[in-house]
Amino acid sequence: MSDAQNNIERVKQFLASSLEQAKPLLKHLHPSDIARILEDLGPETRQLIFRLLPVETASEAIVEMDEDSRPEELLMQLTPSQAAKIIEELDPDDAADLLAQIPLKDLRHILARLQVEDTKQIEQLMTYDEETAGGIMTPELLKVPDNFSKREAMDEVLRISDEMEDFYMIYVVDENDVLLGTVGINDLIRAKPWVKVRELIDESCVKVHVDTDQEEVARMISKYNLAAIPVVDDQGHLLGRITFDDVMDVLEEENTEDILRIAGVSEDEELRGGWRNAVKSRLPWLLVNLLTAFMAGLVISTFSDTIDKIVIIASFMPIVAGVAGNSATQALAVTIRRISTDRVTDSQNFKVIFKELVVGLVNGLLLGTITGVAAMLLGGNPMLGLVVFMAMVGNLLIGAFAGSAIPLFLNRINVDPAVASSILMTALTDILGFTLLLGLASLVLDL
Amino acid sequence: MSDAQNNIERVKQFLASSLEQAKPLLKHLHPSDIARILEDLGPETRQLIFRLLPVETASEAIVEMDEDSRPEELLMQLTPSQAAKIIEELDPDDAADLLAQIPLKDLRHILARLQVEDTKQIEQLMTYDEETAGGIMTPELLKVPDNFSKREAMDEVLRISDEMEDFYMIYVVDENDVLLGTVGINDLIRAKPWVKVRELIDESCVKVHVDTDQEEVARMISKYNLAAIPVVDDQGHLLGRITFDDVMDVLEEENTEDILRIAGVSEDEELRGGWRNAVKSRLPWLLVNLLTAFMAGLVISTFSDTIDKIVIIASFMPIVAGVAGNSATQALAVTIRRISTDRVTDSQNFKVIFKELVVGLVNGLLLGTITGVAAMLLGGNPMLGLVVFMAMVGNLLIGAFAGSAIPLFLNRINVDPAVASSILMTALTDILGFTLLLGLASLVLDL
Numbered sequence: 001m002s003d004a005q006n007n008i009e010r011v012k013q014f015l016a017s018s019l020e021q022a023k024p025l026l027k028h029l030h031p032s033d034i035a036r037i038l039e040d041l042g043p044e045t046r047q048l049i050f051r052l053l054p055v056e057t058a059s060e061a062i063v064e065m066d067e068d069s070r071p072e073e074l075l076m077q078l079t080p081s082q083a084a085k086i087i088e089e090l091d092p093d094d095a096a097d098l099l100a101q102i103p104l105k106d107l108r109h110i111l112a113r114l115q116v117e118d119t120k121q122i123e124q125l126m127t128y129d130e131e132t133a134g135g136i137m138t139p140e141l142l143k144v145p146d147n148f149s150k151r152e153a154m155d156e157v158l159r160i161s162d163e164m165e166d167f168y169m170i171y172v173v174d175e176n177d178v179l180l181g182t183v184g185i186n187d188l189i190r191a192k193p194w195v196k197v198r199e200l201i202d203e204s205c206v207k208v209h210v211d212t213d214q215e216e217v218a219r220m221i222s223k224y225n226l227a228a229i230p231v232v233d234d235q236g237h238l239l240g241r242i243t244f245d246d247v248m249d250v251l252e253e254e255n256t257e258d259i260l261r262i263a264g265v266s267e268d269e270e271l272r273g274g275w276r277n278a279v280k281s282r283l284p285w286l287l288v289n290l291l292t293a294f295m296a297g298l299v300i301s302t303f304s305d306t307i308d309k310i311v312i313i314a315s316f317m318p319i320v321a322g323v324a325g326n327s328a329t330q331a332l333a334v335t336i337r338r339i340s341t342d343r344v345t346d347s348q349n350f351k352v353i354f355k356e357l358v359v360g361l362v363n364g365l366l367l368g369t370i371t372g373v374a375a376m377l378l379g380g381n382p383m384l385g386l387v388v389f390m391a392m393v394g395n396l397l398i399g400a401f402a403g404s405a406i407p408l409f410l411n412r413i414n415v416d417p418a419v420a421s422s423i424l425m426t427a428l429t430d431i432l433g434f435t436l437l438l439g440l441a442s443l444v445l446d447l
Numbered sequence: 448m449s450d451a452q453n454n455i456e457r458v459k460q461f462l463a464s465s466l467e468q469a470k471p472l473l474k475h476l477h478p479s480d481i482a483r484i485l486e487d488l489g490p491e492t493r494q495l496i497f498r499l500l501p502v503e504t505a506s507e508a509i510v511e512m513d514e515d516s517r518p519e520e521l522l523m524q525l526t527p528s529q530a531a532k533i534i535e536e537l538d539p540d541d542a543a544d545l546l547a548q549i550p551l552k553d554l555r556h557i558l559a560r561l562q563v564e565d566t567k568q569i570e571q572l573m574t575y576d577e578e579t580a581g582g583i584m585t586p587e588l589l590k591v592p593d594n595f596s597k598r599e600a601m602d603e604v605l606r607i608s609d610e611m612e613d614f615y616m617i618y619v620v621d622e623n624d625v626l627l628g629t630v631g632i633n634d635l636i637r638a639k640p641w642v643k644v645r646e647l648i649d650e651s652c653v654k655v656h657v658d659t660d661q662e663e664v665a666r667m668i669s670k671y672n673l674a675a676i677p678v679v680d681d682q683g684h685l686l687g688r689i690t691f692d693d694v695m696d697v698l699e700e701e702n703t704e705d706i707l708r709i710a711g712v713s714e715d716e717e718l719r720g721g722w723r724n725a726v727k728s729r730l731p732w733l734l735v736n737l738l739t740a741f742m743a744g745l746v747i748s749t750f751s752d753t754i755d756k757i758v759i760i761a762s763f764m765p766i767v768a769g770v771a772g773n774s775a776t777q778a779l780a781v782t783i784r785r786i787s788t789d790r791v792t793d794s795q796n797f798k799v800i801f802k803e804l805v806v807g808l809v810n811g812l813l814l815g816t817i818t819g820v821a822a823m824l825l826g827g828n829p830m831l832g833l834v835v836f837m838a839m840v841g842n843l844l845i846g847a848f849a850g851s852a853i854p855l856f857l858n859r860i861n862v863d864p865a866v867a868s869s870i871l872m873t874a875l876t877d878i879l880g881f882t883l884l885l886g887l888a889s890l891v892l893d894l
Contacts, residue, residue, distance in 0.1 A: 030653070032670045064670075154636075161633030166674065168615075185632065186608030189601075206477070222699065223479045223511075225692035227613065227674055244691045245672035251695070252669070255702040256784050259709065263780030263869070264773055271785040275805040282777045283810055286770055290814055293769045294821070297762035304758040311751045314761055315744035318768065318877050322740045323733055326711055326870045330729045333710030337703050338718040358722040363730055367737055374741070378748075422710070422869055423773050430765050 023052050031060035039069040039272075050074050059089035062098065068270040072101035075110070084113035092118070093138040093240075096125035133217050134210040136250065137231045137240035142167040146180055146198035150191040157185065168227040171238055172201050179230055179238040181205050207232050210239055215254050215340075218247035258340065261418035262333060264289070285423055292427030296321075296434055303438035306445070312379045313441050316388050319371055321426075321433040324395035327363060328425035331356045331403025336417050339407060346412070353404045360400025361393070368392035387444050391437035399429045470499050478507035486516040486719075497521050506536035509545065515717035519548035522557070531560035539565070540585040540687075543572035580664050581657040583697065584678040584687035589614040593627055593645035597638040604632065615674040618685055619648050626677055626685040628652050654679050657686055662701050662787075665694035705787065708865035709780060711736070732870055739874030743768075743881055750885035753892070759826045760888050763835050766818055768873075768880040771842035774810060775872035778803045778850025783864050786854060793859070800851045807847025808840070815839035834891050838884035846876045 010025065026034060026049075034053070038046050038061060050058060065071035075083045075098065087095045087110060099107055099122060111119050121139055128134025142160045144153045153170065160167060170183045181201035191200055207230045208217050221229055221244055228243045257267045269281035300307070300317070307314050335352060368389045376385025402425060407417030457472065473481060473496070481500070485493050485508060497505060512518035522530045522545065534542045534557060546554055546569060558566050568586055575581025589607045591600045600617065607614065617630045628648035638647055654677045655664050668676055668691055675690045704714045716728035747754070747764070754761050782799060815836045823832025849872060854864030 028651075030651075030671060032672075157633070158637055161637065166615075167633075168613075168674070186604070186614075189636075190605055190608065204477075222692070222695045224477060225479075227615070227691065244674065244695070245669070248669045248691070248695065248698070251698055251702075252788060255698075255705075256788065258702075259706055259780050259784050262706065262710070263776045265777045265780055269781060271781060271788065275802050275809065278781070278802065278806045279809050282774065282806065283813065285777070286774055286810055286814060289770050289773050290766065290817065293766040296765040296769070300765070301759060301762040304761070307754070307761055308758055311755055312748060314751070314754055314764075315748040317761075317764070318743040318747070318881070319737065319740040321765065322743070322873060322877060323736050326736050326873065327729065327733055329710045329869055330712045330732070333706050333712055334716060334718060334725070337706050341699060341703065341718065355722050355725065359725045359729065362722065362726050363733055366730065367733060370737065422776055426769060426773065426873075430769060434765070 026053065026057075031057055032064045034061040035064035035066075038071075038074075039066055043073075047074065047077055051078075055085050056089055059086045062086065063090060063094040066272065067101075068272050070101070072098055076102060076106050080106075080109035081113050083110045087114060087122075088118060091138045091140060092121045092125055093136060093246075096122050097130075100126055100130070128210065131214050132210065133208045133212040133214065133231045133242060134239070136214055136217070136246045137210070137242045139240040140164055141171055141228075141230070141238075141241045142169070143171040143173055143238060144183075144197055146172050146174055146196070146201065148197045149193065150188060150195045150197065150200075151193045153183070153188055153197050157188070166227075166243070168243070169205075169230075169241075170197075171230055171241070172197055173238050177238055178236045179205075179207060179232050182230075205230065208242070209233070214247070214250045217242055218250045218254070221247045222251075254340075257416075258336065258418045261416065262329075262336065262421055264421040264423035285421065289423045289427065292423075292431065296427070296430040299431055299434040299438065303434075303442055306438050306442040310379070310384070310441065310445055312375075313384070313387075313437065315378075316371070316375055316391075317434060317437060320388065320391045320395050320437045321430045323367055323371075323392070324399040324429040324433055325422075325426035327360065327396055328399030328403040328429050329422040331359070331400050332407060332420060332422065332425055335404045335407045336420075339411050339417050349408050349412070352408060353401065356400040356404035357397060360396045364393035364396035367396070381445070383444050384441070387437065387440045391433065391440055394436050395429055395433040398432050399425065402428050473500065473504075478504055479511045481508040482511035482513075485518075485521075486513055490520070494521065494524055498525075502532050503536055506533045509533065510537060510541040513719065514548075515719050517548070519545055523549060523553055527553075527556035528560050530557045534561060534569075535565060538585045538587060539568045539572055540583060540693075543569045544577075547573055547577070575657065578661050579657065580655045580659040580661065580678045580689060581686070583661055583664070583693045584657070584689045586687040587611055588618055588675075588677070588685075588688045589616070590618040590620055590685060591630075591644055593619050593621055593643070593648065595644045596640065597635060597642045597644070597647075598640045600630070600635055600644050604635070613674075613690070615690070616652075616677075616688075617644075618677055618688070619644055620685050624685055625683045626652075626654060626679050629677075652677065655689070656680070661694070661697045664689055665697045665701070668694045669698075701787075704863075705783060705865045708863065709776075709783065709868055711868040711870035732868065736870045736874065739870075739878065743874070743877040746878055746881040746885065750881075750889055753885055753889040757826070757831070757888065757892060759822075760831070760834075760884065762825075763818070763822055763838075764881060764884060767835065767838045767842050767884045768877045770814055770818075770839070771846040771876040771880055772869075772873035774807065774843055775846030775850040775876050776869045778806070778847050779854060779867060779869065779872055782851045782854045783867075786858050786864050796855050796859075799855060800848065803847040803851035804844060807843045811840035811843030814843070828892070830891050831888070834884065834887045838880065838887055841883045842876055842880040845879050846872065849875050 034057065038050060041049065053061065062071045062074060075086065142157065144156050170185060170188060172180045172183055174180055181203040182205040183197060183200045187200050206220060206224050206226065208220060210231050210233050217229065228241045230238055231240045231242060233239055260267060260269060264285040266281035270277050371392050372385040372389030375388035376382050406420040410420055411417040485497060488496065500508065509518045509521060522533065589604065591603050617632060617635060619627045619630055621627055628650040629652040630644060630647045634647050653667060653671050653673065655667060657678050657680050664676065675688045677685055678687045678689060680686055707714060707716060711732040713728035717724050818839050819832040819836030822835035823829050853867040857867055858864040
């Protein structure tokens with residue numbers, strides 16, 4: 001167990017015995033660890049502990065809390081002026097996110113107690129779509145005009161480093177606030193005092209538009225190994241910046257979303273939520289699943305004569321359907337992951353589908369042969385073996401095609417490819433697999 | 448399409464017509480984009496382009512290439528001295544990763560051409576487990592003794608910023624190289640020239656042990672929003688540091704691994720690999736699946752008399768098995784994601800399982816009622832409705848338990864919980880679902 005975890009455990013023990021004793025211990029904890037503790041506490045204790053924290057720690061802890069644990073409620077239980085004090089300590093983007101969760105009537109009281117400039121900035125940020133660059137950027141950054149000398153720029157660095165801990169980069173703008181490029185702090189330190197900032201500019205700096213999807217921002221930061229990326233509008237005006245830690249959270253969220261969607265869980269499900277939330281997010285998909293399962297059942301009942309005559313064929317139904325369903329899910333997972341880490345271009349679509357079809361054919365021939373031989377021996381009928389073999393190969397090809405083509409198609413029409421869940425895959429391979437197996441059987445064996 | 452993508456497309460077009468024409472264009476591309484182009488090219492063209500690049504660009508591009516596309520082969524086709532030149536440009540950790548892929552006989556020739564100190568450093572790094580902090584750290588960092596004055600430290604900053612672009616933090620060590628804490632570059636700039644570094648130290652800095660799992664490192668960097676984290680040994684000696692961009696790659700890898708494993712794909716599968724690689728990584732799981740499907744088939748054939756008598760029950764088999772299988776996969780995805788973003792403590796295990804059981808019960812009662820009523824109406828037999836209802840509820844409970852308890856158990860015994868794939872889930876719910884449905888039917892209806 002790490003030191004931090006040891007500390008968390010100790011604080012929890014103290015909390016159980018006495019609140020006052022906890023106070024000095026809380027001082028030694030990182031705000032992220034305090035956030036974790038707050039998440040785990042009941043509503044009353046949580047509020048008590050939160051009030052014990054100095055304003056600065058409280059503000060740092062509240063932004064680190066999981067959204068699912070509703071940190072905004074902590075603010076709403078304070079007086080508007082107390083809440084405003086905490087809001088003022090926050091980065092404007094975090095403040096905007098938090099305030100977006102607060103009902104309008106409470107919100108007004110808090111905003112009324114902020115400085116006019118802060119209110120403006122926060123209100124502006126609240127207008128951007130949550131899932132775009134504008135939604136995750138902060139307007140706080142280190143920027144200097146290009147006609148500044150090294151000495152003037154250094155003064156600005158010193159001034160700003162009082163307010164901001166990690167600026168990473170100095171952004172250089174022209175007189176209209178259009179982003180010209182960046183200057184590394186090291187390059188600035190090493191420059192002679194009279195050198196103009198514009199001579200130090202790195203113009204090749206990567207930037208994003210304010211409407212860029214947050215997932216795309218994450219991809220760029222990861223690809224170009226950037227600690228921070230500047231955000232601009234249509235005219236190139238510098239609006240803010242997004243730092244690596246913001247997009248790490250985005251990456252985690254998007255990955256959770258992908259995994260849940262593939263498994264047929266609505267993205268709204270809270271991982272730490274209660275059973276009501278879980279039922280609400282999963283039942284709709286299971287109802288879809290029930291419908292498709294009824295359709296599969298309908299296929300079976302259509303061929304009940306065939307099953308009646310050759311009962312052993314019923315035993316091969318779960319084999320043909322299940323193996324193809326799982327192989328479709330395999331193809332789906334690989335394709336979705338490939339899309340989200342790699343961006344498959346249109347010209348590669350057919351290559352991806354073709355590869356999956358080859359994989360499906362090879363696996364189908366191998367698994368179909370095993371299953372076909374088993375069917376022949378168990379049923380004492382070579383034709384039964386042939387039917388099972390053909391159904392198996394056919395259904396694995398169907399699964400391979402669906403598992404690759406459907407997510408690629410969804411991606412092409414700008415729908416999250418993970419919507420093509422394993423539920424959809426198994427529905428297809430169930431319905432078409434039964435149709436293949438029983439249809440072929442009735443054609444070949446029934447006569 | 449972004450500017451970068453436009454450029455990539457243009458370069459690809461030029462490459463098709465003339466190599467020489469491509470050279471000036473390559474200059475304007477980011478090494479990450481060049482890496483993408485190299486990945487997409489055939490082996491010969493790739494080698495030709497790679498040789499066109501200046502050593503610095505070549506080294507930056509080669510580390511950005513996907514491991515699956517075997518960047519080490521580019522090195523192996525150079526002369527050992529050319530390869531050594533590129534290796535010398537790399538961060539030691541990247542050099543170690545790349546060299547680890549090269550066969551020993553080629554490796555010796557390259558190492559022999561490096562400077563002794565580089566060789567030592569790289570060989571040391573190659574001894575650490577790839578998946579630990581030691582495996583992803585770089586020994587290059589900005590460190591100063593605690594008895595340095597601000598002025599001496601600033602000189603060191605200037606000296607090191609020639610070699611290293613992003614140092615983020617100044618690490619302060621004692622005379623034995625034991626890490627004492629960090630100093631922010633801003634704090635250093637603002638300090639008076641004669642102030643000792645030790646007076647500026649932030650001792651609360653988060654650090655990791657060299658053996659820490661890379662996933663844990665990623666979690667800490669994300670939790671504490673760190674641009675870099677120092678790595679120490681048992682005695683606290685400063686060995687290296689890990690930057691946010693290293694762990695972003697780790698996060699991507701681990702997420703791919705999770706999704707593939709849940710879908711029953713071996714983690715060795717290369718997303719961009721050929722069909723042979725895909726068959727190799729998926730067939731074993733499908734063979735396991737075939738075996739479990741045969742067991743499900745065996746259950747059906749055991750009850751073939753029952754099916755013979757009430758053929759309509761066959762139609763409800765895919766419903767009972769399929770819906771429960773998918774609801775188990777839902778529970779599995781949520782639980783795995785919860786484990787990997789949250790670390791479920793032992794005391795929470797039962798809470799998680801209990802929640803899933805409640806979800807399974809509620810969904811089971813709802814879906815079981817619909818299915819049971821349908822069975823009653825279609826079969827014209829209230830007892831059939833009851834059997835289907837009970838089987839449905841029972842199988843959803845089985846799915847809920849398996850989907851939560853199995854990954855938690857695996858996590859408890861330090862096995863990746865994602866090994867509990869959807870294949871395992873559907874196997875369980877198929878076999879036990881058929882047993883429940885047909886067993887109950889033979890008990891209740893058969894007599």
